[in-house]
Amino acid sequence: MGLFDGKVAIVTGAGRGIGRAEALLLASEGSAVVVNDLGGESTGEGADQRPAQQVVDEIVAAGGRAVANYGNVADWNGGQALIAQAIDEFGGLDVLVNNAGILRDKMSFNMDEAEWDSVIAVHLKGHFVTSRFAAAYWRQQSKETGNPVGASIVNTASESGLYGNAGQVNYAAAKAGIASMTIVMARELERAGVRVNAIAPVARTRLTEAVAGDYMTPNEGEFDKFAPENVAAAACWLASDLAAGVTGQVVKVGGGIAQILQGWRPLTEATATDVWTIESINRSRDTLFAKSDTGVAPFFFSVDD
Numbered sequence: 001m002g003l004f005d006g007k008v009a010i011v012t013g014a015g016r017g018i019g020r021a022e023a024l025l026l027a028s029e030g031s032a033v034v035v036n037d038l039g040g041e042s043t044g045e046g047a048d049q050r051p052a053q054q055v056v057d058e059i060v061a062a063g064g065r066a067v068a069n070y071g072n073v074a075d076w077n078g079g080q081a082l083i084a085q086a087i088d089e090f091g092g093l094d095v096l097v098n099n100a101g102i103l104r105d106k107m108s109f110n111m112d113e114a115e116w117d118s119v120i121a122v123h124l125k126g127h128f129v130t131s132r133f134a135a136a137y138w139r140q141q142s143k144e145t146g147n148p149v150g151a152s153i154v155n156t157a158s159e160s161g162l163y164g165n166a167g168q169v170n171y172a173a174a175k176a177g178i179a180s181m182t183i184v185m186a187r188e189l190e191r192a193g194v195r196v197n198a199i200a201p202v203a204r205t206r207l208t209e210a211v212a213g214d215y216m217t218p219n220e221g222e223f224d225k226f227a228p229e230n231v232a233a234a235a236c237w238l239a240s241d242l243a244a245g246v247t248g249q250v251v252k253v254g255g256g257i258a259q260i261l262q263g264w265r266p267l268t269e270a271t272a273t274d275v276w277t278i279e280s281i282n283r284s285r286d287t288l289f290a291k292s293d294t295g296v297a298p299f300f301f302s303v304d305d
């Protein structure tokens, strides 16, 4: 018996890296999988059907069920067609893993319009479009049956976005947006019985090989803690009924560590007895910053100018 027997999943960007590991694990646990991948460069340029097709072939060769989708997740009609493909080919949809991503790192002062737009489109819009059409399907199902659907979305955020890595303003803005979208949609879809969570992965893939390949190579005798399969395990756990009750959460996984990340919340508080003025705000400075310094936290790698 597989954990996903009889279920239908979509994984975006599943032709390589983390998405590929997620698709293979879902399939090995019994899910039928729509393997989406545009197949372009790590910067988003170009297209190639082979990465998605190879993963489909691998799943089918192992006795599983899979079909390929070569669409761009940032395309409104393409995203709608992707959800429809799962329903048409396999009779429904239970799991949506939003994973497709690209990088175009630059310092803000050097970034051009295309670098900003393309990264925001693939990550932020690419997560929203698929989620929006999956959500509409699940809400309709839940209305028709009068029951919660028991479905799940797993988004892909990033520590880079949540902690604010220098050199990735486009990517970080998109990933922080994805973390917020995760919380909003968890609230919106609770009644329909859909859980929405995110992972913040760290894994050795073509996106990280150039900047952190050496750091992520396993040392002799160590387990491979940066293999994408580690991330896939956490994503598939979140997608499964084992994670019942878990929603609106961001789980960092990679490097042998799993953590729950939580974001914006009141940290300190000052109160006014009259209209705030610059002076009264300034008098509150020590109270407001009592528990934190006024700078930004360090991050483990950054991109050159």
Ligand SMILES: NC(=O)c1ccc[n+]([C@@H]2O[C@H](COP(=O)([O-])OP(=O)(O)OC[C@H]3O[C@@H](n4cnc5c(N)ncnc54)[C@H](O)[C@@H]3O)[C@@H](O)[C@H]2O)c1
Binding pocket: 012, 013, 014, 015, 016, 017, 018, 019, 036, 037, 038, 039, 040, 041, 042, 044, 051, 071, 072, 073, 074, 099, 100, 101, 102, 122, 126, 156, 157, 158, 159, 200, 201, 202, 203, 204, 205, 206, 207, 208
């Ligand atoms: N590798 C890490 O350490 C790390 C860290 C934080 C976040 N992430 C995120 O994990 C996700 C997967 O990244 P990865 O490291 O496996 O990279 P990867 O490049 O190996 O895989 C990403 C896949 O997405 C596909 N893709 C890109 N744009 C697409 C589009 N518009 N439509 C459909 N498919 C598209 C690519 O063709 C590629 O196969 C990304 O969202 C990335 O930002 C990765």
